[in-house]
Amino acid sequence: MHFLDQAKIFVRSGSGGPGAVSFRREKFIEYGGPDGGNGGKGGDIIFEAVAGLNTLIDFRYTQHFRAPRGHGGSGSNRTGAGGDDLVIKVPVGTQVLADDEERTLLADLTKVGERVVFLRGGDGGRGNASYKTSTNRAPRQHGTGWPSDEAWVWLRLKLLADAGLVGLPNAGKSTFINQVTNAQAKVGEYAFTTTRPQLGVVRHKQREFVVADIPGLIAGAAEGAGIGDRFLGHIERCQVLLHLVDANDADVAESYRVVRDELENYGGGLLDKKVIVALNKIDTLDEELIAALSAELEEASGSPVIPISGASGVGVDWVLDQLLEAIGPEAAKVSADDEGEDAIEWSPL
Numbered sequence: 001m002h003f004l005d006q007a008k009i010f011v012r013s014g015s016g017g018p019g020a021v022s023f024r025r026e027k028f029i030e031y032g033g034p035d036g037g038n039g040g041k042g043g044d045i046i047f048e049a050v051a052g053l054n055t056l057i058d059f060r061y062t063q064h065f066r067a068p069r070g071h072g073g074s075g076s077n078r079t080g081a082g083g084d085d086l087v088i089k090v091p092v093g094t095q096v097l098a099d100d101e102e103r104t105l106l107a108d109l110t111k112v113g114e115r116v117v118f119l120r121g122g123d124g125g126r127g128n129a130s131y132k133t134s135t136n137r138a139p140r141q142h143g144t145g146w147p148s149d150e151a152w153v154w155l156r157l158k159l160l161a162d163a164g165l166v167g168l169p170n171a172g173k174s175t176f177i178n179q180v181t182n183a184q185a186k187v188g189e190y191a192f193t194t195t196r197p198q199l200g201v202v203r204h205k206q207r208e209f210v211v212a213d214i215p216g217l218i219a220g221a222a223e224g225a226g227i228g229d230r231f232l233g234h235i236e237r238c239q240v241l242l243h244l245v246d247a248n249d250a251d252v253a254e255s256y257r258v259v260r261d262e263l264e265n266y267g268g269g270l271l272d273k274k275v276i277v278a279l280n281k282i283d284t285l286d287e288e289l290i291a292a293l294s295a296e297l298e299e300a301s302g303s304p305v306i307p308i309s310g311a312s313g314v315g316v317d318w319v320l321d322q323l324l325e326a327i328g329p330e331a332a333k334v335s336a337d338d339e340g341e342d343a344i345e346w347s348p349l
Contacts, residue, residue, distance in 0.1 A: 003196040005157040005234070007059035008099065013119035014042025014083035016145030017070030019127035023138070024075075034138060035077050036128040039145045040070030042121030043083035049109035053091035054199070056157050067119075070145060073127040083121060090155060093237070097154040106153065110160065110237075118153075122146030156233070159197055161212035162327045164235030166263070167244040168255055169216030172280040174198070176244060176310035177213045180320060197234045204320040209327050212238065219258050222265035229266045236268045240326035242319065244280045244310075245297060252279065252293050253300035274326050277301045278319055283309040 017039030024032025071080035096107040125143025181200025198213040308315030
């Protein structure tokens with residue numbers, strides 16, 4: 001399945017049904033009077049966040065959504081049937097944005113089962129029975145029904161994760177997420193092996209939390225260099241960021257600053273999040289060089305540095321402890337029945 005995190009769609013609610021013009025015609029009843037019923041209400045456009053979806057790819061092939069209109073009223077004061085509501089199912093974490101220059105946020109669906117009535121259907125028109133007065137005993141006017149609402153909107157998916165991985169390409173983010181989860185992220189000896197976000201569920205010390213891996217950042221990503229920074233939106237909801245720096249880089253301090261500069265250029269509050277810095281791939285270095293690089297990176301970042309190896313697992317538990325502490329009670333507890341079972345991972349692939 002292809003991953004798509006943005007889509008533009010057209011939505012239109014149902015218009016109201018027309019009211020009826022009708023008169024009672026029964027044997028032996030003189031001057032029966034009007035009995036035209038009202039029209040039915042048009043269907044609403046509703047967005048609903050559902051479990052099991054993790055991409056907007058369906059909206060690439062279906063881009064127009066129209067709710068049915070209400071049915072017209074009829075004689076004997078019968079109101080027309082209302083149009084069925086049209087429920088558009090989207091992944092959890094989907095935002096609905098206006099199609100304008102500012103991309104105004106109209107709705108944000110962050111919980112399973114959350115619903116938003118985005119466009120309300122038009123009310124039905126009045127039948128001629130509702131126009132009857134003491135001086136107008138046989139009205140022939142009726143309402144045609146209120147018109148529908150329509151709009152072009154953008155859907156933007158921001159994945160929900162507790163922790164996000166950031167770093168330069170080949171910093172070892174995919175190897176790390178494969179080490180701590182059952183995810184099967186692509187790993188290769190070339191840059192940008194990760195081309196789309198990847199999610200995995202970590203189970204550590206009777207707790208579990210979700211980690212998001214995004215494509216690596218390079219200098220100028222905010223201007224579109226490399227894959228750019230469009231995937232950074234998927235870590236805006238994270239509570240903590242794990243910044244991985246490759247110990248084999250020529251200048252680990254500069255590698256750290258490049259990524260931080262791109263986060264600053266992107267904005268979105270990413271610089272305000274708690275960050276855990278880890279020096280990765282230490283299995284390729286000796287103890288003396290690890291200590292020197294850690295000190296250099298600590299001076300550049302202003303925070304403690306954790307030496308780890310995503311491939312061998314050295315220091316990984318230490319990092320997970322720090323992530324759990326940063327996430328706090330938000331991390332769910334794993335029940336005893338599930339402790340021995342493999343975590344069920346899902347990824348937008």
